[in-house]
Amino acid sequence: MTGEVPLAAALITAVLALIGAAVAAVGALGLLRLRSFYARAHPPTLAATLGATCILLASVVYFSYLEGRFMPKALLAVVFIPLVNPVTTMLLARAALARDRTHAYGARPEPGSEDAEWRRKAVELASAQAEAARRVAEDGPPEPDQP
Amino acid sequence: MMTQMLAGALTLALILLAAAMVLAAWRIIRGPRAQDRVLGMDTLYLNGMLLALVFGLRTGSDLAFEAALIIGMLGFAATVAMAKFLMRGEVIE
Numbered sequence: 216m217t218g219e220v221p222l223a224a225a226l227i228t229a230v231l232a233l234i235g236a237a238v239a240a241v242g243a244l245g246l247l248r249l250r251s252f253y254a255r256a257h258p259p260t261l262a263a264t265l266g267a268t269c270i271l272l273a274s275v276v277y278f279s280y281l282e283g284r285f286m287p288k289a290l291l292a293v294v295f296i297p298l299v300n301p302v303t304t305m306l307l308a309r310a311a312l313a314r315d316r317t318h319a320y321g322a323r324p325e326p327g328s329e330d331a332e333w334r335r336k337a338v339e340l341a342s343a344q345a346e347a348a349r350r351v352a353e354d355g356p357p358e359p360d361q362p
Numbered sequence: 363m364m365t366q367m368l369a370g371a372l373t374l375a376l377i378l379l380a381a382a383m384v385l386a387a388w389r390i391i392r393g394p395r396a397q398d399r400v401l402g403m404d405t406l407y408l409n410g411m412l413l414a415l416v417f418g419l420r421t422g423s424d425l426a427f428e429a430a431l432i433i434g435m436l437g438f439a440a441t442v443a444m445a446k447f448l449m450r451g452e453v454i455e
Contacts, residue, residue: 225364229371232416236375236382239409243382246389246405252397255389259405262382262412270375270412274427277419288424289415292431296411299434303404303441310449311397322395330395 224280228273235269238262251329256308263300268293316341372420379413400444407437 220228238261245258271293278286315337324330351357386409389402411433418426443453 219365220368222364225368228419229368232375232419233371233378235412236378236416239412240378240382240385243385243405243409246402247385252395252401255398255401259386259401259408262405262408267408267412270415274415274419278424281422286424288427292427292434295431296408296434299438300408303438303445306442306445307397307400307404307448310445313449314397325394 220277220280224276228277231269231273231276235266235273238269239266242266251333252311253308253333254329256304256311260300260304264297267296271296312337369420372416375416376413376420379409379416382409383413396448400441400448403444404437404441407433407440411437 242258242261245261246255249255249258271289275286275289275293278289315334324334383406386402386405390399390406393399411430414426414430414433418424418430447453
């Protein structure tokens with residue numbers, strides 16, 4: 216550890232870094248423990264939002280006091296990471312849903328698992344939507360309900 | 363005394379983040395399906411990025427910060443590419 220920072224800055228840095236690391240660890244634990252893919256998609260976002268923000272703020276505080284001037288470089292990532300992570304999570308969840316809706320490709324989930332239950336629901340919904348689309352194509356759009 | 367407390371807290375944070383990376387790696391190994399592995403990789407690079415940041419705090423050098431930013435951006439591109447691959451079977455159509 217090089218340089219000296221004031222007591223208040225060291226305390227803030229320590230608390231923020233510990234909170235961020237603890238939140239990230241909880242997120243990874245949730246990723247391991249939860250039982251279906253759609254449930255597992257949620258916990259890592261803890262690390263991406265609260266965890267990343269805490270640690271990056273800790274680094275802004277620490278380096279600002281260490282250098283004696285405001286160091287906003289870390290704020291770049293504070294904006295970037297929480298903004299970008301929901302995009303990847305949503306893309307991944309939509310890809311998983313697309314794979315669940317078609318029987319064509321993608322490994323089958325283990326029978327009896329919660330993943331298998333979600334896949335059954337997705338396939339059911341996909342076939343119901345295909346049936347509705349077929350009816351609209353045959354008979355035209357449904358009549359609107361009279362008030 | 364204060365510096366020692368800060369060093370201890372940052373070491374504890376490093377241990378927690380390393381444990382998070384181990385858990386994410388375990389999810390990558392266990393699967394069971396491709397989307398779970400991509401999710402595990404997403405968590406792994408994110409925790410690796412945070413680990414680099416805390417390591418930079420611990421050593422007092424801001425060189426680690428550039429590394430963290432690059433890990434973040436490349437990891438984002440990698441996850442998007444893999445999600446696209448899982449959805450379509452191709453990355454660029």
